[in-house]
Amino acid sequence: MKKILFITQNLERTGSEMVLWYLFNNLDKSKYEIHVFCMEKGSLYNLLPSHIGKSVVYKKSGSLKQKIWRTVLKTVGINPLSYQLTALHNKFKPDYWYVNTLVIPWVYQVAKTIKVDVVTHVHELLQAFTIIKRNDFRLMVEESKVIIGCSEQVCEHFRVLGHEDVRLQSSFIDASDVHIELDNVEALKRKHGIGSSDFVWVISGGTSYMKGFDLLVSLLIEFKNPNIKFLWIGKQRDDGLNYYIEELARSKYPNQLIFAGAQSDDYYNYMAMGNGLLLLSREESFSLVTVEAAFLGLPTVGFGVGITKSFLKEGMGETVGVGDLEGLMLVMEKWHTHTVDKALLKTEALVYDVEHQISRYHKLLDEL
Template sequence: MSKKKILFFSSNLHRTGAEIVLFDIIHQLDASKFDIGLVLLERNGALVDQLAPHIQVYYLDTQFSIWDKVKFHAGQNVILQRLHAIQQQFGASVWYINTIQNAFILQFKDQFKVQTFLHVHEYLYNFEQLEIKDSQRLFDQVDYLVTCSDLVYHFFAPIFPKTCFVLQSGINKEWIDVCLTNFKKEKKKKKKVVSSGTICYRKGVDLFLEISQNFLASEYEFIWLGKWANNGYAEVIRRQMMSGQYPAVQFLDNVSQKEYYQELASADVFITCSREESMGLVAMEAIYCGVPVLATNSGGSSLIINEANGILSQDFRPTTLAKELNSILLKEFNVKKMRDSLLNFDLQMECQKLESYLLG
């Protein structure tokens, strides 16, 4: 029986939630049933070197050289030419596009005899960044819409004309266990509050800063784990940090995966100040590491946070969140019950469901 050939399209395979989920998916799929190719739009992703040998990697290189620009102005479609070369070499029957950011690839579907899957990791805020023509392609050119949570599914299922299903995002628990091998949580003089994610407005980094001002820097430390976005908001946050207004706060933007999980596990509490989330993988990671979570009710967090693993705040005001932070620090949590609260989020089982759609 011949294998089904699937080309996955993603941005770069950096350590963002959507990229890590895709990384786990392509390694969970049964290699006896599928030939897997991965097309990346950018080079030097942090996870590329960790890909299994059976996964074939291609680069679309959407950053044009001078020669590419000359060909473009001469009427040649450079991206289409590159897709033809990849498709000719790999021979995929299915294109699986990761995130709405890459929905522009759908414009080339009619040039190839392929089925298309689009994996939506985002919720409504992100669609403001999407050109209307790419949003229209989502409805017109996608055969299967894959949604990362029940929240996203219930919004899109009534308006999507074809097959829509949930592939519940999850975390790689085995890999976290490896990263935490021989790790021991040490007693510290200061209470440690950790958050993570790209330093951006949606993640509520400004709220995180304001919350820290309700606590003494001599007794508390606030650590943000994440990359600086290349935008004006991040520059404002950077300059606020340089002003010295937030002595308890530290940003760590260049840590390995092992260091990331050990930093996470060393926290007394994890806080997510997101203004909108489709799922909330970082909260899941913290819970699995045995760290209780204070989360704003920003959508996807309501699918994860409960009394067994943290507090879901209905209030986004920093003063109120500071009070909730004090409350969670006084509570006791059972690590086994915390981990049990994540049992419904099993990516291995979800991938078995995905296989049935891919083979259909």
């Protein structure tokens, strides 16, 4: 039996975390024993299958005992994160670590110190590289025995750097996990003031600049029709941009911008409230939400990021160049009345379903 220590951010309902979630729920437990170490407890953390071990950093554990122990370690000059991860490694004795995303750079120095093999699954593109210090990024590349990219674009960045073992594992959805409750969808529409004649653009992700949150200002000005609504699903950030856009929408464009917040159980019900997915991201390594929308029969309109340019076919949506806001508005207007090929959308989405992808993922893990 192979033992793998997965290290990830939070098991929240985001693209990179959902890939692990689907893997965990479909991994052969007779072949793999796994433990998941998180930086925070996301909405899926406590829903992990019972046979999977899990732990979270002392600071976010909610345990007074662990918090006191963390304080003791800091007092005597010991790094609590390094100590905890090393202790977990020594207790679990994994064959290798599987680090999910680039944004946990401190783990690579620990791995180097205790001489453990590391596999890194990269879901980020160049913009994310800017938030990691030069030496941390270099160490990540050097200490990763294998780098897995979620798309060919990601893989190519590391091939250019000369890494000798770069693998592709596309992100994917679990179609069996998609449940739409029509009564609930209608109740949510009533709750948020969405009528039968409204056209709803769904946007999914955190309310950040990289996700194109700022572009809502121009879109609200352009689409003054109260029957055109924007439904943003995702965690709202506590910053000035969010305050500005909320106040602008409330005072000038009432009821056109709806914030659903972060969703778990009702995520797909909120998605099903839409007539189309609006992709405003300035950069996406894959864009899992495009696949989710397709499975639900929603066309995608937006910037040509991630897999969208190759994924979207006639009747499935349309993209424009990144930053081409004028072109985006024209395409949005077109798709308010455009014919949608829902059957094709679902067929293409199933290429990125767990049933199709999990055997490839298993084969990859078997080879590591």
